[in-house]
Amino acid sequence: MNxxxxxxxxxxxxxxxxxxxxxIMAIVFASLFAGISTTFSLMDVTRENLRGTQIMVSRLxxxxxxxxxxxxxxxxxxxxxxxxESFYPLGLNxxxxxxxxxxxxxxxxxxxxxxxxxxxxxxxxxVTIAIAWVSSHGSATNVHQRSMITYVAQYGMQNYTxxx
Numbered sequence: 244m245n246x247x248x249x250x251x252x253x254x255x256x257x258x259x260x261x262x263x264x265x266x267i268m269a270i271v272f273a274s275l276f277a278g279i280s281t282t283f284s285l286m287d288v289t290r291e292n293l294r295g296t297q298i299m300v301s302r303l304x305x306x307x308x309x310x311x312x313x314x315x316x317x318x319x320x321x322x323x324x325x326x327x328e329s330f331y332p333l334g335l336n337x338x339x340x341x342x343x344x345x346x347x348x349x350x351x352x353x354x355x356x357x358x359x360x361x362x363x364x365x366x367x368x369x370v371t372i373a374i375a376w377v378s379s380h381g382s383a384t385n386v387h388q389r390s391m392i393t394y395v396a397q398y399g400m401q402n403y404t405x406x407x
Contacts, residue, residue: 347374
């Protein structure tokens with residue numbers, strides 16, 4: 244058998260078949276990369292949403308410990324109406340990059356109308372908290388906003404209050 248001859252039934256791929264296979268593999272790898280990239284972007288957005296919710300809930304839970312008798316709930320030094328908090332994603336702890344900045348407002352309202360009316364409405368305060376932040380992922384910049392409303396009772400849910 245000569246080195247230039249092939250056994251019967253053995254054939255090589257043609258150039259056209261190799262080009263088609265290379266195109267298919269390029270599409271598969273591009274799709275895989277796009278999927279992984281989208282997953283990381285969704286994780287960032289979800290992390291920012293969760294952090295915004297955590298900020299609002301922590302502020303509301305702190306309000307529940309304020310005493311009305313000392314006027315703390317209505318004191319803007321104790322319960323500031325505007326606030327700013329930062330979120331530092333893992334690995335971005337440099338002084339030039341402060342991560343995501345969350346700005347919020349907190350409004351305490353008394354003497355509001357309940358529907359249906361209740362006799363205890365003068366012993367409730369309606370607390371509205373809102374938060375906003377700007378996120379940049381790639382070339383897209385989005386403004387996000389969230390808000391929560393809760394009621395705080397004058398005598399609280401527990402037998403203790405926090406006094407500053």
